[in-house]
Amino acid sequence: MSEILFLAHRIPFPPDRGDKIRSWNILKALAELGTVHLASFADDAADAAHLPALRAALGGRLGEAHVETRTTGKAKAGLRALITGKPVSLTLFDSGRMRRFVEHILADRPIGTVFAFSGQMAQFVPPGARLVMDFVDLDSAKFESYAEEGGPLAWIHRREARRLFAFERETAARAAISLFVSDAEAALFEGRAELPDADVRSLHNGVDLDFYDPQAVFPRMRRGEGPLLVFTGQMDYAPNVDAVRWFAETVLPAVPKARFAIVGRNPIEAVNRLGTDDRVLVTGAVPDTRTWIDAADLVVAPLRIARGVQNKVLEAMAMARPVIASPAAFEGIEAMPGRDLLVADGAEAQAKAIRQLLSDSVRAATIGAAARRRMQEAYHWDLRLAPLAVIVGTSMRAEAA
Missing domain, CATH: 3.40.50.2000 (Glycogen Phosphorylase B;)
Known part of the structure; x- marks a missing residue:
């Protein structure tokens, strides 16, 4: 049976910030479909230390895992970007160790799909692997917005927007499926990229309705004076x-x-x-x-x-x-x-x-x-992520046939 390799720019646990909320729920849903291996970065040692808790939360459904603390600073990444012509978003996350782990998993395990969460992780997926690319947002458009604000960094943001969009477009051209968090983001990318053969879809976020429930048990506070x-x-x-x-x-x-x-x-x-x-x-x-x-x-x-x-x-x-x-x-x-x-x-x-x-x-x-x-x-997560079975199952059905 095919297995899945999940790549993430930040360890998807605990789900206590926007990107981790989405990546954790997707990883959990993928683990219900088959064996999942994990390769991710961590912001620091404390972040990386969450791996055992992540394994426990998945109930033993996680295969091999590589969590690497990211050490490249913005200044060093910026210099590399100028030398190589790449966007800083890539040089900030570039890693030989990460690349070697991905090569190892692809060589040793029956990987049917590589699911990359966030665009910078696509650089670790070699040609020929079936790639599902979850861009989440169109990050290049975010840098365009930064540039429009002006200031001394505007030229850097404009450069990043151009270089990053070129990489996003190249990635979508080779991906089996490209995902965005909303119909608006997907439409924005499709309109700019002009890739008629690319399979671009939206995979919407949900919300934990049991946790974020006004009737749940959690510490309450007294309201002070004034609204x-x-x-x-x-x-x-x-x-x-x-x-x-x-x-x-x-x-x-x-x-x-x-x-x-x-x-x-x-x-x-x-x-x-x-x-x-x-x-x-x-x-x-x-x-x-x-x-x-x-x-x-x-x-x-x-x-x-x-x-x-x-x-x-x-x-x-x-x-x-x-x-x-x-x-x-x-x-x-x-x-x-x-x-x-x-x-x-x-x-x-x-x-x-x-x-x-x-x-x-x-x-x-x-x-x-x-x-x-x-x-x-x-907005139940189960409802929002139901399409994952088809998105990942495509390769499994083809292999069975």
């Missing part, structure tokens, strides 16, 4: 940093008496400085984000740069909280604005929407309840 607005996310990630700075500086002043909690690990100095405002709280890492989502009067997602689907929005909706999202944060989410959440473009529109919901608790509760129902209707 609480909450943003959740990894706070060393540039789009999140941009979002909270912009919100604190342009939207929050137009919402009297409201407090703004920025909830997420690794806040950079620019985020920590926001906490000098009496109305802004920067929490850093918290034991359970549900505690803060549950305490929020409103959850805000004011991202100006975003790709794919925002798990933070899905999680807040699953928790039955009213969400106010920017158009970028709403893209790819299958819900009805005005019923399941509010979508507001720009500082004035967001401030107005927040003030209106804060003054109408009945409408806020109605939107929160509708959000939870929408997640229950369409």
Whole structure:
């Protein structure tokens, strides 16, 4: 029986950030289909140490595994990129050890499909292997957005966008199937790549509806004085940093008496400085984000740069909280604005929407309840990942025939 090799740019466990949430659920679903081997990077030694817990969570369904702590810094990767003409996204993750492990698995095991999670992992898949490429988002478009912001790094971002898109296009041309997290991302790639023979599909994210359940057991907190607005996310990630700075500086002043909690690990100095405002709280890492989502009067997602689907929005909706999202944060989410959440473009529109919901608790509760129902209707992970059996099973059926 065919086996699967799963490649990931970050160890897919624990599922405590956006990319790990998707990669973990996909890995778990693939393990139900057959033996899966894992090759992934880790951010540091603490991240790599999660491998035993990952094995235990899969209940013995994981074969060989190689988890490598990534040590190449951005400066070194940037120099390599200039010398080789490659995008930094590739040189940052390049590794001879990773390449040798992949070659070993392909030589020694009956691998029917290599499932690569995130574009930079495609560089380790040799020609001839059946590749399912989960791009998740169109990363080259993200770098285009960075370049449009201007500044001294704009030329670097433009170069990265060009070089990375060329690699994304080459990868999709040789992949058996290319996946994106939303129909919008898939359509954007297809329109730009112009590869009529490429099989490009969307594989949507879900949400853990048992965990993100307002009736679940988790630590609750007492609400303080004044309305609480909450943003959740990894706070060393540039789009999140941009979002909270912009919100604190342009939207929050137009919402009297409201407090703004920025909830997420690794806040950079620019985020920590926001906490000098009496109305802004920067929490850093918290034991359970549900505690803060549950305490929020409103959850805000004011991202100006975003790709794919925002798990933070899905999680807040699953928790039955009213969400106010920017158009970028709403893209790819299958819900009805005005019923399941509010979508507001720009500082004035967001401030107005927040003030209106804060003054109408009945409408806020109605939107929160509708959000939870929408997640229950369409966002179970089992439903979202059901196509994996066909995506991976193609090679298994051909082999059996």
